[in-house]
Amino acid sequence: MSEPVKGIKSPVRLEYTVSAGRALSRFLAALTEARLLAGRCSVCRKVYIPLRSVCPTCAAPMSEELTIADTGTVTTFCIVNVPFEGQTMKLPYVYASVLLDGADLPILHLIQIPAEEARMGLRVKAEWVPPAERRPTLESIRWFTPTGEPDAPFDTFKEHL
Amino acid sequence: MNPCAVIGIGQNKHTTKRDDLSIAGLVREAALRALEDAGLGFRDIDAVVIGKAPDMFEGVMMPELYLADALGAVGKPMMRVHTAGSVGGSTAVVASHLITSGIHERVLTVAFEKQSESDAMWALSPRYPFQPPLVAGAGGFFAPIVRSYMRRASAPADVGLMVAVKDRQNALKNPYAHLHMDDISLDTARASPMLWDPIRYVETCPSSDGACAMVLASERAAKLASKKPAWVRGTAVRSEPAMFAGRDQVDPRAGRDCAADVYKQAGITDPRRQVDAAELYVPFSWFEPMWLENLGFAEVNQGWKLTLEGATALGGDIPINPSGGVLSTNPIGASGMLRFAEAALQVRGQAGEHQIDGARTAVGHAYGGASQFFAMWVVSSEKP
Amino acid sequence: MREVAVVSFAEVAYPRSEDDEVELISAVIGRAMTASGIAKSEIGFTVSGSCDYLGGRPFSFVTALDAVGAWPPISESHVEMDGAWAFYEAWVRLQHGDIDAALVYAFGRTSQGELRDVLATQLDPYYFAPLWPDAVSLAALQARAMIDKGICSEKDMAEVARARRRAGAARRASSPVEASVDALLASPYVVAPLRSHDCAPNSDGAAAMVLAAGDLVKRVARPAFIRGVDHRIEAHALGARDLSRSRSTELAAEKAGAKGRHFDVAEIHAPYSHQDILVARALGLAGDVAINPSGGAFGANAYIVTGLGRIGAAATSIIDGTAKSAVAHATSGPCLQQNMVCVLGGER
Numbered sequence: 001m002s003e004p005v006k007g008i009k010s011p012v013r014l015e016y017t018v019s020a021g022r023a024l025s026r027f028l029a030a031l032t033e034a035r036l037l038a039g040r041c042s043v044c045r046k047v048y049i050p051l052r053s054v055c056p057t058c059a060a061p062m063s064e065e066l067t068i069a070d071t072g073t074v075t076t077f078c079i080v081n082v083p084f085e086g087q088t089m090k091l092p093y094v095y096a097s098v099l100l101d102g103a104d105l106p107i108l109h110l111i112q113i114p115a116e117e118a119r120m121g122l123r124v125k126a127e128w129v130p131p132a133e134r135r136p137t138l139e140s141i142r143w144f145t146p147t148g149e150p151d152a153p154f155d156t157f158k159e160h161l
Numbered sequence: 162m163n164p165c166a167v168i169g170i171g172q173n174k175h176t177t178k179r180d181d182l183s184i185a186g187l188v189r190e191a192a193l194r195a196l197e198d199a200g201l202g203f204r205d206i207d208a209v210v211i212g213k214a215p216d217m218f219e220g221v222m223m224p225e226l227y228l229a230d231a232l233g234a235v236g237k238p239m240m241r242v243h244t245a246g247s248v249g250g251s252t253a254v255v256a257s258h259l260i261t262s263g264i265h266e267r268v269l270t271v272a273f274e275k276q277s278e279s280d281a282m283w284a285l286s287p288r289y290p291f292q293p294p295l296v297a298g299a300g301g302f303f304a305p306i307v308r309s310y311m312r313r314a315s316a317p318a319d320v321g322l323m324v325a326v327k328d329r330q331n332a333l334k335n336p337y338a339h340l341h342m343d344d345i346s347l348d349t350a351r352a353s354p355m356l357w358d359p360i361r362y363v364e365t366c367p368s369s370d371g372a373c374a375m376v377l378a379s380e381r382a383a384k385l386a387s388k389k390p391a392w393v394r395g396t397a398v399r400s401e402p403a404m405f406a407g408r409d410q411v412d413p414r415a416g417r418d419c420a421a422d423v424y425k426q427a428g429i430t431d432p433r434r435q436v437d438a439a440e441l442y443v444p445f446s447w448f449e450p451m452w453l454e455n456l457g458f459a460e461v462n463q464g465w466k467l468t469l470e471g472a473t474a475l476g477g478d479i480p481i482n483p484s485g486g487v488l489s490t491n492p493i494g495a496s497g498m499l500r501f502a503e504a505a506l507q508v509r510g511q512a513g514e515h516q517i518d519g520a521r522t523a524v525g526h527a528y529g530g531a532s533q534f535f536a537m538w539v540v541s542s543e544k545p
Numbered sequence: 546m547r548e549v550a551v552v553s554f555a556e557v558a559y560p561r562s563e564d565d566e567v568e569l570i571s572a573v574i575g576r577a578m579t580a581s582g583i584a585k586s587e588i589g590f591t592v593s594g595s596c597d598y599l600g601g602r603p604f605s606f607v608t609a610l611d612a613v614g615a616w617p618p619i620s621e622s623h624v625e626m627d628g629a630w631a632f633y634e635a636w637v638r639l640q641h642g643d644i645d646a647a648l649v650y651a652f653g654r655t656s657q658g659e660l661r662d663v664l665a666t667q668l669d670p671y672y673f674a675p676l677w678p679d680a681v682s683l684a685a686l687q688a689r690a691m692i693d694k695g696i697c698s699e700k701d702m703a704e705v706a707r708a709r710r711r712a713g714a715a716r717r718a719s720s721p722v723e724a725s726v727d728a729l730l731a732s733p734y735v736v737a738p739l740r741s742h743d744c745a746p747n748s749d750g751a752a753a754m755v756l757a758a759g760d761l762v763k764r765v766a767r768p769a770f771i772r773g774v775d776h777r778i779e780a781h782a783l784g785a786r787d788l789s790r791s792r793s794t795e796l797a798a799e800k801a802g803a804k805g806r807h808f809d810v811a812e813i814h815a816p817y818s819h820q821d822i823l824v825a826r827a828l829g830l831a832g833d834v835a836i837n838p839s840g841g842a843f844g845a846n847a848y849i850v851t852g853l854g855r856i857g858a859a860a861t862s863i864i865d866g867t868a869k870s871a872v873a874h875a876t877s878g879p880c881l882q883q884n885m886v887c888v889l890g891g892e893r
Contacts, residue, residue, distance in 0.1 A: 012666060019563050022565070053571065054612060057406075078308060081357065082300070095357075158313070220670060222597075240630055255637070258637050278670070530604070
C-alpha cells in the first residue's frame with residue numbers, strides 16, 4: 001500500500017501589467033534624467049518625495065512640483081545579514097532611511113559604506129548609474145555614499161525618526 | 162449597545178507546517194474547539210466572521226468562499242476582514258459589533274494563516290517593478306525603527322534580548338505555542354546571529370500555521386453557557402497613513418488614540434495598575450518597551466525600565482504576553498486574534514500554566530502594516 | 546435597529562485607467578463627501594473593499610488609504626470582498642451605535658490582469674483550482690443549467706444583455722451595442738452557451754458612499770433609508786448546489802424584507818446576462834420594476850466595486866427623486882455563491 005497523499009504542488013501563474021499611476025510615473029521618468037521630483041501639499045505645505053497625487057494626511061492635491069537635491073542625512077538604518085530572493089548587494093549591507101535636503105520625509109535606500117561605519121546623522125549623496133543604464137526605477141540611483149561633511153546634529157533630524 | 166461575551170475559545174497547536182490538515186481542516190479544528198468550549202454546535206451559530214492576512218500567503222483568493230462549508234456557514238452570513246497584521250484583532254472587533262448591535266445572538270469568529278502553503282517571505286515583499294529589492298521581509302523594515310527607539314530612549318542594548326528570553330520562557334507554559342525553546346537563557350540569546358542589526362534571530366517571530374477561534378454571544382446566550390464568560394468592555398481600531406511628513410514610527414499616534422479610546426470605554430485611567438495582564442503584538446522583541454509607552458503602561462522613553470526590572474514577567478505587576486506572544490507563535494492572520502483570545506482566557510481563568518492569578522481585566526492588542534493599523538479590546542470577568 | 550441612510554454615492558469607471566488606486570479613489574471620495582454635506586471630521590468610521598489578486602500586489606488597500614487623509618488617525622477597516630460587504634460592515638458599525646456617519650469605498654483595476662483566470666484562485670485549492678477553470682466557463686455551466694430547465698433561452702439572455710449595455714454605455718464611456726438580437730445570436734460563442742455580449746466587459750474604477758444616522762441624514766434632501774439588509778453564502782462546490790436557482794439570494798431577500806414588496810427600481814449585480822434573469826427571479830420582482838436602469842455590471846465592472854455600485858445606483862435613484870423604493874443586490878464567488886440583498890426607501 002502506497003503512502004497517503006498529504007499534499008500537492010499546484011503552481012499558480014498569473015501575469016499582470018501594472019501601471020505606476022500618474023504622479024509616480026512622472027517621478028520615475030525624472031529618475032532617468034537624474035532628477036528627484038517632489039511635490040508640495042497645497043494645504044500643509046510639506047514636501048513629499050516620491051511625487052504623489054495627494055498628500056496622505058490632508059487628502060489634498062500638490063500645489064507645486066519641485067526638483068530637490070540628491071544629498072541628504074541618514075536618520076536611521078539597519079545592517080542586513082539575511083540573504084533573500086532578488087538581493088543584489090553583497091552581505092552585510094546597510095539599508096537606510098535618507099532625509100533628502102528639502103524633503104519632509106525620508107526615502108529608503110542603500111548606503112555604500114562598511115557596515116561598522118554606518119551611523120545616524122551621516123551625510124550622503126546619491127550615486128547615479130550612467131545615463132545609458134538609467135531606467136524609470138529607484139535603481140537609477142545605485143546607492144548613497146558619504147559626502148565627507150561632518151555628521152548632521154541629532155536635533156536636525158530627530159523628529160524624522 | 163448590548164453586552165458581548167466570549168463564551169468559547171479554541172486554537173490549534175501552532176507549528177511550522179501542518180501537513181496533516183488542509184486549510185479547511187486547520188480552521189475547522191480551531192472552530193470545533195471553540196464550539197466545544199461553548200457547549201454549542203455549528204447549527205447554533207448565526208453568522209461567521211473570518212480574518213486573515215493577504216491571500217497570497219496561501220494562494221487562495223477570498224478564502225471565505227472555499228471555507229463556507231468547513232465552518233458551517235452555508236445558509237448564514239459570512240464575512241472576511243483584512244487589515245494586514247492587525248486583522249486577527251479587527252476581525253474580533255467586527256464580530257463583537259454583530260452582537261453589540263443586536264443583529265445576532267451567537268457569532269463564530271476565526272482568524273488563521275496556513276502560510277506553509279505558499280511563500281510568506283515572497284508574499285510580504287514581491288518584486289514590484291518600481292521599488293528596488295532593498296529589504297528582506299518585515300525584520301529589515303522594522304530594524305531601523307528599533308534603532309531609532311534605542312537612541313531616543315537611551316535604552317540598554319540587552320533589553321530586547323530580555324524580552325525574547327521572557328516570552329520564550331512563557332511559551333514553555335503554553336502547550337499551543339509554536340516555539341518551545343527549552344534551553345533559552347540570556348546567554349544562549351546573546352549568541353544568536355544578528356539578522357538586521359540591531360535585531361537578532363532570537364528576537365524575531367517564527368512563521369507558523371495556525372488558527373484561533375472564538376464564539377461571541379449576547380447576554381441571553383451567555384446565560385445559557387455553562388462556563389464563565391469573558392465580557393468585552395471596549396473595542397477600538399485606529400489607522401494612520403504609512404508614510405507622511407513628521408510621522409513618528411516608533412510611537413504612532415494611531416496606537417495611542419486606539420488605547421485611549423478603548424481605555425475610556427472600559428473605565429481604565431491607570432493601565433499599569435488596573436490591567437492584570439496584557440497580550441500585546443510583539444513580533445520583534447523591542448516592540449515590548451515601545452508598546453508599553455505607546456499604550457500608556459509607561460512614560461515616553463521609560464518602557465524599557467519595566468522590562469529591565471521584571472515588571473512584565475509572569476510574576477511581575479504588569480505581565481506582558483504570558484502566552485509567549487507573537488515571538489513564540491505567528492500565523493500572521495491569527496496572531497491578532499490570539500492576543501485577544503489569550504486575554505479572554507486570562508479573565509476566564511482558563512490559561513492553565515500561564516494563568517495570571519486572579520486576573521480580572523486583560524488587554525488584547527494587535528497591529529499591522531507599517532505600524533499603522535491598530536486593534537484593541539479590553540475584556541473582564543465582570544459584565545459591563 | 547437604528548435608521549441608517551445612504552446619503553451620497555459617487556463612482557468612476559474606465560475601460561482602462563493609468564491612475565493608481567489613490568488617484569482613482571480621490572476622485573470619488575471628494576464627490577461623495579461634498580454631496581453628503583458631512584465634514585471629514587464628522588466621519589466616525591471608514592471601511593473599504595478591494596482585492597489584492599486583481600492587481601497582483603498584496604496589501605494593495607494600504608496604499609489606497611493615502612487617498613482618505615487618515616490624519617488625525619481614524620477608525621478604519623477593510624474587507625477583501627466586494628465593497629458591498631464594506632457597506633455592510635459600516636451599517637453594522639452604525640448599529641453598534643458609537644458613530645453617526647461612515648465612509649465606504651471600493652476600488653479595482655481589472656485591466657492589470659486577466660480576470661477570468663485570476664478568479665480561478667478563488668476555488669478550492671486542492672480539488673478545484675488546479676484544474677484552472679476560468680470564470681466564464683463556470684458561468685457557462687450555470688447558464689446551461691438554466692437553459693436546460695427552461696428558465697431562459699439564449700434569446701432571453703441576448704435581450705437582457707442588449708438592454709443592459711444600452712442603458713450602461715455612458716457610465717464607462719463606451720459605445721452601446723447597436724446590433725439586433727438576431728445579429729447578436731449569430732455571433733460565435735465564447736464558452737457555450739455564453740457569447741461575448743452575455744459577458745459584462747471589465748473595467749477599472751472606484752466608488753464611494755456616505756452612510757449616516759441620526760441628525761446627519763438631514764444634510765441631504767432625500768436620504769435613501771436602508772429598510773433591510775442581509776447576506777447569505779452557499780456551499781462552495783458547484784455540484785452541491787442547484788445552479789438554476791439562487792437560494793442564498795432568496796433567503797437574503799426574505800431576511801431583508803424584500804419578499805412580496807414592490808420596488809420602483811432593482812439594481813442587480815450580474816456580470817452575465819443569465820445571472821441577471823436568475824437573480825430577478827430569486828428576488829421575486831414584479832413585471833413593472835425597472836431592472837438595472839444604470840446598466841448594472843454591463844455599465845461598469847471593476848469586479849470588486851460592482852456590488853457596492855448596485856447599492857449606490859439604487860440609492861441614487863431615491864436620492865435624486867426618480868424612485869421611492871429600490872432593492873439592490875450584490876454577489877461574490879463562482880456562480881453566485883454568496884449574495885446580499887438591500888432594501889432602500891425614501892422618507893416614509
